[in-house]
Amino acid sequence: MDPDRVLEGLDPEQLEAARALRGPVCILAGAGTGKTRAITHRIAHAVAGGIATEQQILAVTFTTRAAGEMRGRLRSLGAPRVQARTFHSAAVRQLSYFWPQAIGGPMPSLIESKIQEVARAANSCGLQLDRTGLRDLAGEIEWSKATQVRPADYEKSIAKAGRAAPMPVHDVARVYEAYEEQCRDRNLLDFESMLELTAAMIAEHPQIADRIRDQYRYFVVDEFQDVNPLQKLLLDAWLGDRDDVCVVGDPNQTIYSFAGATPGYLTGFSAAYPHATVVRLVRDYRSSPQVVRVANGALKHARGPAAEHRLELVAQRPDGPDPIYTEYDDEPAEATSVARKIGALIDAGTPAREIAVLFRTNAQSAAYEQALSDAGAAYTVRGATRFFERPEIKQAVHTLRGARQGAGSDPLVQTVRDILAPLGLTPEPPEGRQARERWESLAALAQLAEDIAAARPGATMDHFTDELDARVATEHAPEYEGVTLASLHSAKGLEWDAVFLVGLTEGLLPIVFAESADQVEEERRLFYVGVTRARAHLSLSWALARSPGGRKSRKPSRFLDGLRPASPSLAGRDNRRQARLVQCRICGNTLTEAAERKLARCLDCPADYDEALLERLKAWRRDLADEQKVPAYVIFTDATLQAIAEYVPADKGRLSRISGVGAVKLERYGEAVLALCAGEEPAADHRGGEPHGGRTEPQTD
Numbered sequence: 001m002d003p004d005r006v007l008e009g010l011d012p013e014q015l016e017a018a019r020a021l022r023g024p025v026c027i028l029a030g031a032g033t034g035k036t037r038a039i040t041h042r043i044a045h046a047v048a049g050g051i052a053t054e055q056q057i058l059a060v061t062f063t064t065r066a067a068g069e070m071r072g073r074l075r076s077l078g079a080p081r082v083q084a085r086t087f088h089s090a091a092v093r094q095l096s097y098f099w100p101q102a103i104g105g106p107m108p109s110l111i112e113s114k115i116q117e118v119a120r121a122a123n124s125c126g127l128q129l130d131r132t133g134l135r136d137l138a139g140e141i142e143w144s145k146a147t148q149v150r151p152a153d154y155e156k157s158i159a160k161a162g163r164a165a166p167m168p169v170h171d172v173a174r175v176y177e178a179y180e181e182q183c184r185d186r187n188l189l190d191f192e193s194m195l196e197l198t199a200a201m202i203a204e205h206p207q208i209a210d211r212i213r214d215q216y217r218y219f220v221v222d223e224f225q226d227v228n229p230l231q232k233l234l235l236d237a238w239l240g241d242r243d244d245v246c247v248v249g250d251p252n253q254t255i256y257s258f259a260g261a262t263p264g265y266l267t268g269f270s271a272a273y274p275h276a277t278v279v280r281l282v283r284d285y286r287s288s289p290q291v292v293r294v295a296n297g298a299l300k301h302a303r304g305p306a307a308e309h310r311l312e313l314v315a316q317r318p319d320g321p322d323p324i325y326t327e328y329d330d331e332p333a334e335a336t337s338v339a340r341k342i343g344a345l346i347d348a349g350t351p352a353r354e355i356a357v358l359f360r361t362n363a364q365s366a367a368y369e370q371a372l373s374d375a376g377a378a379y380t381v382r383g384a385t386r387f388f389e390r391p392e393i394k395q396a397v398h399t400l401r402g403a404r405q406g407a408g409s410d411p412l413v414q415t416v417r418d419i420l421a422p423l424g425l426t427p428e429p430p431e432g433r434q435a436r437e438r439w440e441s442l443a444a445l446a447q448l449a450e451d452i453a454a455a456r457p458g459a460t461m462d463h464f465t466d467e468l469d470a471r472v473a474t475e476h477a478p479e480y481e482g483v484t485l486a487s488l489h490s491a492k493g494l495e496w497d498a499v500f501l502v503g504l505t506e507g508l509l510p511i512v513f514a515e516s517a518d519q520v521e522e523e524r525r526l527f528y529v530g531v532t533r534a535r536a537h538l539s540l541s542w543a544l545a546r547s548p549g550g551r552k553s554r555k556p557s558r559f560l561d562g563l564r565p566a567s568p569s570l571a572g573r574d575n576r577r578q579a580r581l582v583q584c585r586i587c588g589n590t591l592t593e594a595a596e597r598k599l600a601r602c603l604d605c606p607a608d609y610d611e612a613l614l615e616r617l618k619a620w621r622r623d624l625a626d627e628q629k630v631p632a633y634v635i636f637t638d639a640t641l642q643a644i645a646e647y648v649p650a651d652k653g654r655l656s657r658i659s660g661v662g663a664v665k666l667e668r669y670g671e672a673v674l675a676l677c678a679g680e681e682p683a684a685d686h687r688g689g690e691p692h693g694g695r696t697e698p699q700t701d
Ligand code: ATP
Pocket: 009, 010, 011, 014, 029, 030, 031, 032, 033, 034, 035, 036, 037, 038, 250, 253, 284, 285, 286, 492, 493, 494, 495, 532
């Protein structure tokens, strides 16, 4: 492509960045100002101008999904072979390639979740911990490794970082040490060790360093504000003493400092590279002036180092609708109303995939899944991670390729649908999480066929499979035509026409355990990330009570102060609340929010519930509900079942601590639930229920 043509559609500042082809470059700018766009064009420009070949460029982004999107943009700019990867995936490739030469012997297995290994290490230290304790430890080990803190330095380092240890410091350090030793002995590598080992391999093996540095000469890192010390170490190893590195980020979108990331590398870039080209962008091309006003307002009271880099965004897009602020009595009312508004937007022509519901914690998703299902709207909760590695997609791609030859003259979309139907692409999504996920993946392929047919009338199976091959090669997952349900953390870098920010109450945003000023500031940035995902429609909502008829004790988020219109109904509310003391089983903090008390953990402490158990619990509940002719939620709500599947209580005492399991339910269903948790079928006389036909009380908390 002509080098100048790839620069079309950039503004003067973006052009300055895209034209600064050599040496260090830093783009420091707010949300939606075209940072990602500027760097993809800069890469294409470098390729077109012969500064670097596609193979010599490594673009690093934050998530697999963002990497896929970047590859898509690069492909359309004529640079399909540029590597766009996460730190993690780039490191895995290099390490496995050079393993025989650098280290030799069998390559260690990568572990995705530490829990099992942490349990083993804790045992070897004579510590008997429940799942909660194990998760605590895994989180501490992860933070320590990401910030390069060794076991012996753990105590000193958490004091310095103002971090509270979840258990005696000495125990954390001991288990951490045992864990490391055990991973070595058992030939296992976790994410952090993988990055560290790759960096060490480059540092210690000059020939390998030469090979890697010869291959990659040109580096670009997006979302640089959320890089952790380990990732920085690897980037420095790649660079050696060269400086062809372009970093891009927004200090005010730093949302992973809890996990060890720091915006210091971004804000300190020009001190580290005094000759760097530094570009600031302020024109917001993503959002309407109405949304931009909220975004600027969201940061108005921001404090701390990131806020010093704040620049007022200047809207470039035409006017849009005013943002809508809505207060609801309870969460189900909020979810139902949001689903209804989404239905109206879709009816009015906004494609479902251009709509997102964003929340602070994954536990909030269920209510919206339910409400959207009830409203008949398609949705997707899955990220686009490893799309082409899903078994159903591998099979589908194989079948589609095979069908290329024999394809008749039917329209493309029909042909693809016919081929996918036997694999599970029914007209309507099926019940059940797994079946639904499978269906969603296949529907995404059908959607791709529709998109291709729309863009190129008369497109054939050849066109389709070519596109598919290109996407498989570049891991560019197609989008599914459904409303996106996502956490604020996973929404970064993305954009939609309509965004619904839900659950905006104190305790959820900011999250209840954000106690220090720094933690509250990180929550504020998360709010800013959420607001700035919207192009035109922005809805901000919150609910005063968790359940219908419950106490309306919640307060709208402080981040709404000064943004939402003053509401007289909010004046003088009594916010006193004496909650029974419940502690997070993961971090030990006192829980005051109903949703958290139900789960017995902070909403954003990690949750990895046992999906198979949840399915069994739901099946049991369904049977029982049928038998008793009552709605299923009367037995237990989804949230309670999820909490049970997460907590896996071993006895009635522990089961009773789960919110939603009162004395009556404990008596009635306790045995059955505990049997299911123990992996057994409930005994016939313990199936639960009310043999005497008595009243079943609805669950209200
Ligand atoms: P974030 O901070 O959220 O990652 P960003 O700064 O990376 O945002 P982009 O995603 O690159 O922003 O751009 C936001 C939107 O504005 C995109 O839809 C992009 O195509 C569009 N855009 C960016 N620059 C321009 C421009 N010069 N002209 C027209 N549209 C633009």
